[in-house]
Every structure is written in C-alpha cells, then in structure tokens.
Amino acid sequence: MATKQPINDPMIDPRTGEYAVIAPGHNFKSVTQKIAGVVLTSNTPLGWFFGLVVAGGIATLVVISVTWLFLKGVGIWGVTMPGAWGFAIINFVWWIGIGHAGTLISAILLLFKQTWRNSINRFAEAMTIFAVVCAGMFPLIHVGRPWLGYWLFPYPNTMNIWPQFRSPLAWDVFAVSTYATISVVFWYIGMIPDFGTLRDRATLPLARYFYGMLSLGWRGSTRHWIRYETASLLLAGLSTPLVLSVHTVISFDFAVAALAGWHTTIFPPYFVAGAVYSGFAMVLTLAIPIRKWYHMEDLVTLRHLDNMAKVMLATGSIVGYGYGMEVFMSWYSASHWEFFMMWNRMFGPMGWAYWMLILTNLAIPLTTLWSRKLRVNVGFLFVLSFIVNIGMWFERFVIVVTSLYRDYLPSSWGTYKATKWDYMLFIGTWGLFTVLFLLFARLAPMIPMSEIRMMLPQTKITRRGPDAETVIEETT
Amino acid sequence: MPRREGTYGLLAEFNTPGELVHATEEARRAGYRRMECYTPYPVEEAAEALEFHKNRVPLVCLLGGLLGVTTAFLMETWIAVWAYPLNIAGRPLFSWPAFIIPAYEWTILFAGLSAGFGMIALNGLPQLYHPVFNAPNFRNGATTDKFFLCLEAADPKFSSVDTRAFLEQFHAVSVVEVDH
Numbered sequence: 001m002a003t004k005q006p007i008n009d010p011m012i013d014p015r016t017g018e019y020a021v022i023a024p025g026h027n028f029k030s031v032t033q034k035i036a037g038v039v040l041t042s043n044t045p046l047g048w049f050f051g052l053v054v055a056g057g058i059a060t061l062v063v064i065s066v067t068w069l070f071l072k073g074v075g076i077w078g079v080t081m082p083g084a085w086g087f088a089i090i091n092f093v094w095w096i097g098i099g100h101a102g103t104l105i106s107a108i109l110l111l112f113k114q115t116w117r118n119s120i121n122r123f124a125e126a127m128t129i130f131a132v133v134c135a136g137m138f139p140l141i142h143v144g145r146p147w148l149g150y151w152l153f154p155y156p157n158t159m160n161i162w163p164q165f166r167s168p169l170a171w172d173v174f175a176v177s178t179y180a181t182i183s184v185v186f187w188y189i190g191m192i193p194d195f196g197t198l199r200d201r202a203t204l205p206l207a208r209y210f211y212g213m214l215s216l217g218w219r220g221s222t223r224h225w226i227r228y229e230t231a232s233l234l235l236a237g238l239s240t241p242l243v244l245s246v247h248t249v250i251s252f253d254f255a256v257a258a259l260a261g262w263h264t265t266i267f268p269p270y271f272v273a274g275a276v277y278s279g280f281a282m283v284l285t286l287a288i289p290i291r292k293w294y295h296m297e298d299l300v301t302l303r304h305l306d307n308m309a310k311v312m313l314a315t316g317s318i319v320g321y322g323y324g325m326e327v328f329m330s331w332y333s334a335s336h337w338e339f340f341m342m343w344n345r346m347f348g349p350m351g352w353a354y355w356m357l358i359l360t361n362l363a364i365p366l367t368t369l370w371s372r373k374l375r376v377n378v379g380f381l382f383v384l385s386f387i388v389n390i391g392m393w394f395e396r397f398v399i400v401v402t403s404l405y406r407d408y409l410p411s412s413w414g415t416y417k418a419t420k421w422d423y424m425l426f427i428g429t430w431g432l433f434t435v436l437f438l439l440f441a442r443l444a445p446m447i448p449m450s451e452i453r454m455m456l457p458q459t460k461i462t463r464r465g466p467d468a469e470t471v472i473e474e475t476t
Numbered sequence: 477m478p479r480r481e482g483t484y485g486l487l488a489e490f491n492t493p494g495e496l497v498h499a500t501e502e503a504r505r506a507g508y509r510r511m512e513c514y515t516p517y518p519v520e521e522a523a524e525a526l527e528f529h530k531n532r533v534p535l536v537c538l539l540g541g542l543l544g545v546t547t548a549f550l551m552e553t554w555i556a557v558w559a560y561p562l563n564i565a566g567r568p569l570f571s572w573p574a575f576i577i578p579a580y581e582w583t584i585l586f587a588g589l590s591a592g593f594g595m596i597a598l599n600g601l602p603q604l605y606h607p608v609f610n611a612p613n614f615r616n617g618a619t620t621d622k623f624f625l626c627l628e629a630a631d632p633k634f635s636s637v638d639t640r641a642f643l644e645q646f647h648a649v650s651v652v653e654v655d656h
Contacts, residue, residue: 028516028621154551162560165552166567166574174548174578178585185592197516197619216602219609220618223528224599225518230533231595238537238588245580252577453517461521462494 019306019376021116022455023298031299031452035194035445036201038294044442047293052438058431065424066141074144076421083404083416088142090396091426093250094278095135095433096176097271097392099183100243101279102128106186107239110232116307118451119300123290123440124283125187130436131282132180134429139172153177168252175249182242186235192218193228194445247272254399260341261403264329270322277315277361278392280308284385286437288378290446299447302376309375312365312388319395320362337408345402349415353398361391480656484607485511485628486639487614488648493519496623499646500525503627506642510631514608514624516617533595540590541583548582549575611652626654 012019022031069076079086102124109117140149152173154163163170196218198211218224251267284305291300330342345354364387368374375381406413440446453459490496493515500513500522513522552575556562561569596602608614608626618624625648627639636653643651 032516032620154555160560162555164562164564165556165578166564166571171577171581174581178581181585182588185588189592189595193517193619200615200619212604216596217604217606218601218619219606219614220514220516221599222513222515222519222522222526224601225515226520226523226528226531227533227595227598229518230531231537231591234534234537234591235588238584238591242581242584242588245577245584249577249581450517459493459517459519461497461519462492 019301019303021119021301021303022452023301026298026456027458028453028456031456032197032201032449034296034299035447035449035452036198038441039198039443039445040202040207042204045293048438048442052435055431055434055438059428059435060431061424061428062137062432063428065421065428066137068421069141069425070146074142076419078416078418078422080414082407082412082414083401085400085404086416087418087422087426088138089253090393090400091429092135092138092142093271093396093400094393095131095138095429096179096250097247097275097278097396098282098389099128099131099135099179099279100247100272100275101283102126102131103179103183103186103239103243104276104279105283106190107236107243110236111240114307115455116303118455119296119447120283120287120304120308121451122187122190122444122448123286123437123446124279125183125190126437126440126444126446127279127282127286128183129180129187130433130440131279132176132183133436134433136176136180137429139176168249168256171249172253175246179242179246182235182239186232186239189228189231189235190448191444192216193220193450194448196220197449198445244272247275254403259403259407260330260335260337261345261399264326266322266325266329270319270325273315273318273322274392274395277312277319278389280312280315281385281388281392284308284312284381285389288382288385290441292378294441294446296447299452302378305378305381306372306375309369309381313369316362316365316369316388320366323358323362341403341406344406345398348402348406350398350402350405353394353402357391357394357398359391360387361395365391482656483629483636484610484654484656485626485630485634486636486643486651487608487611487624487626487654488643488646488651489613489617490623490625490646490648493521493623495646495648496625497521497525499625499643499648502646503625503642507633508627508631508639510628510634512626512628514614514618514626516619516621516623519623532598533591536594536598537587537591540594541587543590544586545579545583547586548579552578607654607656610656611654613650613652622649 077086077088079088102121105117105124106121106128109121140146143149143152152163152170163173165171192215195211195215199208199215202208202211248268248271251271254262255264255267257263287300287304287308291297327342330338333339345351365384368380368384401416405416488499490499496513496515497519500511503511504525504527511526513519513526515522549572553570553572556571556575557569564571608618608624613622614624616622625643627634627643629636633639640651640653
C-alpha cells in the first residue's frame with residue numbers, strides 16, 4: 001500500500017507500509033512493567049480522582065431518579081399512550097448495542113486470528129460488561145414493579161404461573177441474561193493469568209492477597225495454558241453466535257409486533273450492524289484518552305485506530321443500506337400504513353430526528369472515513385466517535401418513537417415528550433458507566449499482558465536441528 | 477492424601493522459550509516423564525515437547541451445550557403444554573419454533589459456563605498453594621519473562637545429583653531444588 005508518510009517513521013513497518021501493531025523495542029519485561037505499573041503504582045494520577053468525582057457526581061443522578069421512580073412509578077416518565085415505549089427502551093437498545101463491539105473484538109476477531117485486537121480486547125470486554133449493566137437496568141425499572149423482576153425467570157412458585165415462551169420479551173430475558181453471564185465469564189477467564197502476574201509483582205501484602213485470590217493460584221503451567229487456550233477459543237466460538245443472537249432477539253421485540261416501521265425482516269442484521277458500529281465508536285471514545293493518559297501509544301497504536309475506523313466504515317455502510325432498504329420497502333410494499341409511516345418519519349413533526357440521524361450516522365462518518373489521513377487523525381476520530389454514538393441514539397429514538405406516536409388510527413395519535421426524569425436517568429448512566437470504567441482501569445490490567453507477550457518477536461522459537469548445526473526457526 | 481514432604485523436584489530457569497523447549501524435548505528423550513513447564517504465555521511447542529494431548533475441555537463444553545439445549549427445550553415444552561397452557565392467538569400449545577430461541581441461548585450459556593469452569597476444574601484450580609512457588613526465583617519471572625522446567629521427584633528416574641547435572645547442560649540460568 002502506497003503511503004506518503006516518511007519512511008523513517010519507526011511506527012511504520014517498511015515491508016507493508018502499515019502502522020506497526022506494537023512499537024518496536026518492547027520485550028516481555030517492558031510490556032509487563034508498563035501494563036502492571038498502571039495497576040500496582042502507589043501514586044494514582046490526580047486526574048483519575050478528578051474523573052471519579054465528576055463521573056460519580058453524574059452517576060448520583062441515577063440514584064436520585066430511580067429513587068423517585070420507585071416512589072412515584074413510571075408515570076414520572078414521558079411514556080404514555082400511544083408512545084408506550086420511550087427512553088427506557090431506546091437507552092436499553094443503545095447501551096446493549098455499545099456492548100456488542102466488545103464481544104466482537106474479543107470473540108470474532110480472535111477466531112479470525114486478528115492479533116492486533118490483543119491490545120484493545122480487555123477494555124473492550126470491560127466496556128461490554130459495563131454497558132450491559134447500564135442497559136439491563138432499563139427494562140428492569142420499566143416493568144413498574146422491579147422488586148418482582150425475578151418473575152421474568154421460569155422458577156417454581158406458589159402462584160403456579162410460568163413465563164410465556166412465545167413472546168419476544170421472554171426471549172429477551174434469556175438472551176440478555178446469557179449475554180451478561182458469558183461476557184463476565186469470558187472477561188474474568190481472560191484476566192486470570194494477568195492476575196497471576198499482578199500477584200507476583202505486587203509489593204503491598206493486601207494487593208498480593210487480593211490478586212492472589214483472583215488469580216486462583218495461576219502458575220503458568222503448560223498443561224494449564226493449553227486447556228486455557230482451548231477454553232478461550234471455545235468461549236470465543238460461543239460468543240460469536242451469542243452476540244449476533246442478542247441483538248437479533250432485541251430486534252424481534254420490534255419486528256414481531258405488527259406495527260408499521262417495526263414489522264420488517266431486515267431488522268436483525270441491521271440491528272447487529274448498528275450495534276457493532278456504535279460499539280466501535282465507543283471503543284474509540286475510550287481508547288483515545290486511555291492511550292494518551294497512560295502513555296500507551298506504543299501498545300494501542302495508530303494501527304488499532306485505523307483498523308477500528310475501517311470496521312466502522314464497513315458496519316456504517318451496512319447500517320446505511322438498512323436505512324435505504326427501509327425507505328425502499330415502505331414504497332415497494334404498497335402498504336398505505338408503511339408509506340405514511342416513512343413520510344411521517346421524514347417530514348412529520350419529529351422529522352428533525354430522522355435528518356439528525358442521517359447526518360450524524362451516515363453523512364459525516366461515511367464521507368470522511370474513506371480517507372486514511374483522517375482515520376489516523378486521533379482528534380478527528382475522537383470527535384467522530386461521539387457523533388456516531390449520538391447518531392445511533394437517534395436511530396433508536398426514530399425507530400421507537402416515530403413508529404409509535406402516529407399509528408393506524410388518527411384519532412389515537414399523540415406525541416412523545418421525555419421528562420426531566422428521563423434525561424436525568426439517561427445522563428446518569430453515562431456517569432455510572434464512566435465510574436465503573438475508571439475503577440476497572442485502576443484495579444485490573446487494561447491490556448492483556450499474556451496476549452501482548454505472544455505478539456512480541458522474542459516468542460520465536462530457535463532450536464537446534466537433529467545434526468546440531470542447522471538452526472530451525474519457527475514462529476509461534 | 478498422604479502428607480507430602482521433602483523434595484518436590486528440580487526447577488530450571490531459562491531466558492528464552494527456545495531453550496525451554498529444547499531442554500524439555502531432551503528430558504523427555506532421556507526418559508523423564510513427571511515434568512512440567514511454566515511459561516508467562518502459552519508456548520505450544522512446550523506442550524508438544526511434553527507430549528500433552530489429553531485435553532478434555534472441548535468434551536466438557538459439548539456435554540454442557542447438549543445439557544443446555546435439552547434442559548431449555550424440555551422445560552419450555554413442559555411449561556407451555558402441561559404446566560401452564562395458554563392460548564396465544566390460537567397457536568398450538570407446542571409451538572416449537574418459538575422455543576428454539578431460549579433453547580439456543582441456554583445452549584450457549586451452559587456450554588460457555590462448562591468451558592470456563594470446566595477448564596478451571598480440569599486445571600485443578602483454585603489451588604493457592606503449589607510447591608513451585610517455594611522457589612525463590614519462580615515468582616520473579618514465571619508470570620513475567622522467564623521460562624521454567626520442573627523435573628519432579630516423583631519420577632522414578634529422578635535423582636537430585638544426576639538430574640541436576642542433566643539440567644545444567646542446557647545453559648539454564650539456575651537450577652533450584654524445590655521443597656514441598
């Protein structure tokens with residue numbers, strides 16, 4: 001690939017012209033020290049405390065608004081007929097979609113042997129879990145009586161009632177709970193060897209005890225490693241269909257309903273692509289400040305940013321195709337209701353949301369991401385990642401609200417207006433997400449040390465051949 | 477379990493994975509069987525040198541997945557047909573296509589948990605104490621940048637003098653005796 005960069009840039013591999021995945025000059029010890037140092041240091045950066053205080057302050061909005069919600073009921077929200085689904089479902093779908101990129105990075109890219117993912121998979125997985133925490137809260141508090149949330153699960157009870165398995169909402173319970181469980185297991189198993197490293201490098205007895213317990217006594221035995229690698233690969237192989245199924249099931253919540261704008265077969269693939277799109281945007285939002293603050297530019301390199309931007313370009317194009325197909329089908333279906341829904345979506349009272357979505361989700365990213373110069377421009381990508389996530393939020397807003405507020409009967413038309421409690425809760429979840437992420441960045445290794453070691457040139461096995469003279473070189 | 481005392485084995489430390497693999501192959505060739513490598517990242521060649529092939533994680537995962545799909549599907553059928561039959565828009569009680577989705581999720585849930593916890597169990601973890609941790613140099617390198625080979629005293633060929641001489645010929649950084 002031709003490049004105009006100066007050829008003496010140490011970050012560019014002269015053979016391929018691509019940015020290196022890891023900066024040259026690292027060895028086993030240096031990567032370990034660098035990554036473990038962030039966790040084991042006794043002087044936490046002041047900015048971390050500042051971030052925690054600010055994010056914690058924002059997260060209190062969750063506590064306040066949920067307390068008020070439990071006291072008063074869901075009537076404090078803007079949901080009413082005909083817009084019976086509002087911010088809660090929009091935020092649920094938005095957050096869980098963000099989580100999907102984490103699984104995609106950790107599972108699908110592992111199966112495809114995309115080793116560049118190693119630097120970013122740990123915090124992408126953490127992002128998944130925290131996004132699922134934020135997402136899972138919304139349906140739970142939306143049920144009205146969240147203290148009875150366990151009724152969603154099939155369990156023997158004295159009322160002798162059971163869930164109804166023909167309903168997409170029951171499928172959701174299974175999909176999201178499985179997703180949360182498997183994501184946590186995958187994330188934790190990935191960290192066991194690194195906890196072993198932290199245990200061995202910690203100087204504080206408390207830290208040694210804490211990481212020692214978490215490491216389960218990991219000692220790096222080869223037999224353990226082989227089983228460990230198999231389990232990781234199997235979990236990756238299982239997470240891949242899982243991540244595709246989770247957003248598919250979520251799209252069924254809409255697609256199974258007989259409502260114009262929801263009842264379409266393109267929803268599952270288009271939801272999954274949108275999820276990955278917003279998730280990669282969120283990974284960029286997190287990766288860019290992290291690599292700067294913790295000086296990880298040599299481990300999370302421009303190559304990673306470039307590759308992630310390429311994935312966004314691809315998934316963004318699929319999403320664009322989805323929008324185009326929705327418009328086409330509303331015309332081609334020759335259904336009066338479908339046609340009106342699309343007209344109303346574009347030019348009705350809430351048409352601004354649709355054009356906002358087209359601008360932020362398609363017009364800006366899909367014109368700029370083709371340029372390699374912009375794909376490695378850190379500042380641009382950081383801003384773009386916010387733009388895309390705003391766009392993806394508007395996508396869910398458009399799907400949920402504009403399909404609901406003007407359906408079949410004009411006499412039952414209404415509008416939707418979110419209340420301050422809706423906004424408080426939504427903004428609060430950003431704070432909650434940030435608090436969880438900051439705690440993770442301080443207490444757990446953000447970048448998988450054992451996987452980074454595997455990418456170093458020192459892993460090359462040099463051994464003597466049978467005649468003791470020839471040297472056989474193999475790469476791992 | 478009898479109380480274990482005395483020497484657990486001899487632990488040789490190497491700087492590179494190549495030296496470790498070479499020493500392991502030679503030890504195997506010399507007739508040692510009770511041995512283990514300790515590395516900071518997975519070294520597949522070391523597993524080959526140990527001739528370790530009995531990996532039952534995939535089987536455990538498969539059994540978990542089969543258990544998951546069977547449990548979920550039978551549970552749904554029992555609930556929808558016998559325990560709590562509901563007429564939903566005139567559809568048959570045994571509307572199996574709808575049951576596939578939760579069954580699919582539970583296949584993944586059970587298979588994933590079996591793979592994860594099965595791996596931990598087959599590895600004998602959690603095991604917070606192990607004799608190799610007694611070696612003064614082990615924790616300094618085994619999880620960072622050093623490669624270890626431990627020839628265990630339980631091996632019939634083991635002798636603290638001869639085995640030490642055997643290990644020292646591979647340019648080990650150190651050879652340490654590890655006690656229980």
